[in-house]
Amino acid sequence: MGELVSLEAAQALRDELRTEGKTLVFTNGHFDLLHAGHLDYLEEARALGGALFVGVNGDASTRRLKGDGRPLVPEGQRARLLAALAPVSAVIIFDADTADELIAALQPEIYAKGGDYAEKPLPERGTVEAYGGRVELIDFLPGHSTSGLIERIRRLPSAARKDLQCFDDECPRNRDS
Numbered sequence: 001m002g003e004l005v006s007l008e009a010a011q012a013l014r015d016e017l018r019t020e021g022k023t024l025v026f027t028n029g030h031f032d033l034l035h036a037g038h039l040d041y042l043e044e045a046r047a048l049g050g051a052l053f054v055g056v057n058g059d060a061s062t063r064r065l066k067g068d069g070r071p072l073v074p075e076g077q078r079a080r081l082l083a084a085l086a087p088v089s090a091v092i093i094f095d096a097d098t099a100d101e102l103i104a105a106l107q108p109e110i111y112a113k114g115g116d117y118a119e120k121p122l123p124e125r126g127t128v129e130a131y132g133g134r135v136e137l138i139d140f141l142p143g144h145s146t147s148g149l150i151e152r153i154r155r156l157p158s159a160a161r162k163d164l165q166c167f168d169d170e171c172p173r174n175r176d177s
Helices: 007-019 036-046 059-066 075-083 100-106 125-130 146-154 158-164 172-176
Strands: 024-029 051-057 090-094 110-114 134-138
Touching: 007 051, 007 090, 007 100, 024 036, 024 100, 036 051, 036 110, 036 134, 051 059, 051 075, 075 090, 090 100, 100 125, 125 134
Parallel strands: 024 051, 024 110, 051 090, 110 134
Antiparallel strands: none
């Protein structure tokens, strides 16, 4: 299990890993609705090295890149959920549209991203290769995606969607129980 850290704290942890001779793996993403595909991906990324740091796109960045209505889950909650997962050593929230600045600051030996980047440009590739890091593409678990989950929820009958809208402590049904 990891922890939510600042960039400065992540750099200090990075220095400790170097001293111990451990390989740092870094990945990043929105992780808006955590699902088994995310966990599978993070487990595979962690297996590549001695520690896994995860950069989480902040709310403003997610809105710019994913559009109106996103994120569904606020950045602090997304980061907390990720930090609670066994493969994750540390989580850093960032507000840029790419993870270039984080990668340049941390210089992980391995930058892991989803296999979909085999078919499209990876914005951070140049940053990773400039300091001698390696990019590893990890295949997705078929049938698991946040976009797919959102679409399934949208196709639910309206009564079922109404039940989904009431899941926090502010919900009147939850206060009565």
